[in-house]
Amino acid sequence: MTDVLGTHTTELSGRAAQLLRDLGADLPTPGALTARTPITGEPLLTLAATEADAVDAAIDRAATAFRSWRVVPAPARAALVRRLAELLVAHRRELAELVTLEAGKIRAEALGEVQEMIDVCEFAIGLSRQLYGYTMPSERPGHRLMETWHPLGVVGVISAFNFPVAVWSWNTALALVCGDTVVWKPSDTTPLTALACHALLRRAAVEVGADPEVHQLIQGGSEVGARLVDDERVALVSATGSVRMGRIVGPRVAARFGRCLLELGGNNGAVVTPSADLELASRAIVFAAAGTAGQRCTSLRRLIVHSEVAAPLLQRLTKAYRQLRVGNPLDDGVLVGPLINERGYGAMRSALDRALADGGELLCGGERVDGFGTDAHYVTPAIVRMPAQTEVVREETFAPILYVLEYQDFDTAIALHNAVPQGLSSAVFTRDQREAERFLAADGSDCGIANVNIGTSGAEIGGAFGGEKQTGGGRESGSDSWKAYMRRATNTVNYSTQLPLAQGIKFE
Template identity: 80%
Template sequence: MTHTLSDQLTPELAERATSLLRAFGADIPEPGELVVRTPITGGTLLTLRPDTVETADAAITRADTAFRTWRTVPAPVRAAVVRRLAELLTAHRAELGELVTLEAGKIGAEAVGEVQEMIDICEFAIGLSRQLYGYTMPSERPGHRLMETWHPLGVVGVISAFNFPVAVWAWNTALALVCGDTVVWKPSDITPLTALACHTLLRRAALDVGADPEVHQLIQGDAEIGARLVDDERVALLSATGSVRMGRTVAPRVAARFGRCLLELGGNNAAIVTPSADLELAARAIVFAAAGTAGQRCTTLRRLIVHTDVVGPLLDRVANAYRQLRVGNPLTDGVLVGPLIHAGAHENMRTALERALGDGGRMVCGGERVPFGDDSYYVRPAIVRMPAQTAVVREETFAPILYVLTYRDLDHAITLHNAVPQGLSSSIFTTDQREAERFLAADGSDCGIANVNIGTSGAEIGGAFGGEKHTGGGRESGSDSWKSYMRRATNTVNYSTELPLAQGITFT
């Protein structure tokens, strides 16, 4: 498509974005200096007024005030808001998915899948509202009961990234609300319209069930606005998703005020393919994990560590599949790879490929820009065969580049796998149980997510999501991630008429 046709498409997309906002019941933003672009064409969808420091602080105040009452509402009653949100998301699944495509560039199937993930976490949170369990422990003192209880924590600040503009917010918000917290959300300034849609649906859900809509606040803007959540002592927990660089800035500032951080930062995910692997299954998993979302997932597969005996046939399969991937407008049926988010992402990809080739890498396929328009950035996913795990391979480039390394011994493969700063997601492809168990053992993968015979991306909400090392150590979504959003109290109840002291101490 020529630049002229791209220009013709932008007004249609802008009109559609406005129509979708109306469908959610959202107010159309007043024009302002925050420009919302679509990566589909690079053109402008809308402009809106960002928050100021004063309006952001006012939003935190409203959330803090609402918390004083919300924390006293029984958890199963709080879940009514989340249940109604799930119903509204189900009713608007297609429309919200389309808005995700317009703002983030995801293909339709992935965008709707992200909305389904929101519905799934709402269902999880609804059940969780009756399972915020504490332990009862045996006391060493007769006539005493020792137990723990969990209480709402406070205001939860959520800073989310463009690549999952709605799901990560839902992970945090659904759990925080049933745990008795209130939420202030600062979305990426690249995807403010999806945030406005979600905020509208949540406030409607609260009103529909007779709850206080002030339990959720939305603030829009740049890093200065996000900094209000970082530095305000009323924000008890800051859940931040983004780059390692962002995490290095945020974590010490929150720690300095003794707040809590839940960090989901970079990933440089790898898969090991052993000689026993089912190569057809592995190839399918690799293609989606490496090329899905145009490589713009924190769980994207970026390193492929393959045994020398099978690297040839495996690469033939993967490269052949890559060459058949249809790259283009994500609103078009049959397209599997949409655009990079902006020019900066394309420049980062181009620079990384130059460095890889300069390090002795060999381009197997892909890497070139696909013509669409001057202001949009479509690329063919790249595969690069590397002689060693060089500096560029150890870095995360948020683009569809798959580096291929080889190994002969599984211990060496695991060493290569772990020899990066990040520790989010990982996989091994094998039909040998010993190899699988070795990978999952304490001295195997050092990542927060370790899979066998599936790719590195596409986590289910039932498991805790997060990683180690430079990935930040946070856990969101399933399992016992809810504990991040609550405070623990240890309680001792003396129901006797005596006053024995612990450890047998006498004080008379």
């Protein structure tokens, strides 16, 4: 097939195969699982899904490797992550290109995602010497009270298509330095990037003398993930995906008393106040709402703007939106690539129809961009002015739709912002310190991420990433997120010759 991209699908397929070889991955055995490129919608490669008994065997290998990995000193475990970071630096462009081919991200965003992997590896390396526990004063003389942190076990990682490599690295880099082993089930939409990352980590393990079995890769659909979720040998399941997926995974892991770390939906909002720097706000809003074609969990979906500045702000935004170049993400100058597949496009069209039926006004965008093949789905990012926060606005649509709501007072803005089921990322644009502090206060934004004068997306790895309510409550990446991957023990040491009891109890 050749389309107006001027790119043969067979060329893209061949390029994907060559990138896998360059990254040290074996070409997959052909099978029923198809990796497609959203650039054209056509197949890249096929591969076999992991059979049920092979999933069990992978978990068993990880559980066996854990028994020796957990006693390796944490700074020594960091050698594996350090070597992985070095390989990522050396192969940054190849891995980023594979992300573009398989997930449709523009080059800059794909390179940024790989850089995020490198950054979190660096964070984890330093963390390996900082797995601190507290020492507390004991009420009993001659006693010491303290806590220690120990490796947890096998960590199951279930990742989504929109960040096919970064989210894996958030979990894996931390889990490995914490002494855990990892079984990774990537999205069945992005299996090739998973093959590449698995190969790089296995190579790193061999080169530093670590056991390569500390990392396992399983591929396939929900039935493969279900075996990972239900296996009692998996101590922690870290799952990124939809709220619907979280409603399934959470109770099943809880039923076997496993741990769960959920990163689910984000219907993110930004408040723009009368004092806001509209030029700064406009730039932040456009990137947050249109970047990655609206397919980030942190994408801006609701703009809550004061009526005094609504007109000039919307004028800026619509002008900027009309200048966004939508097209092949491999081309220079393209800012918005394709939606991942037809289902994503259908969800966008349905949401726009519902918004207009609710009285919304389409200010710009929402059209399909033709010329990329019938199986590819490119759209112009849309801005819709809404009369109220209707049900479709309260839902997360994984597409570039920005709903605009107006407000008159700041309390109303916060109430509108919080009146959705999701609670991931949020922002306020203001030059009023009182408004900024109020937004960050206990009665302000109810999200896990609250920003002032920056957008909702583009979080740094140093802070904990995650959200509240239907977003799942999980935390990954920076700060003290490492605690999710370890178990805590409280220790009391009696170095006296007496045996006093706590709370002054006498038992003679």
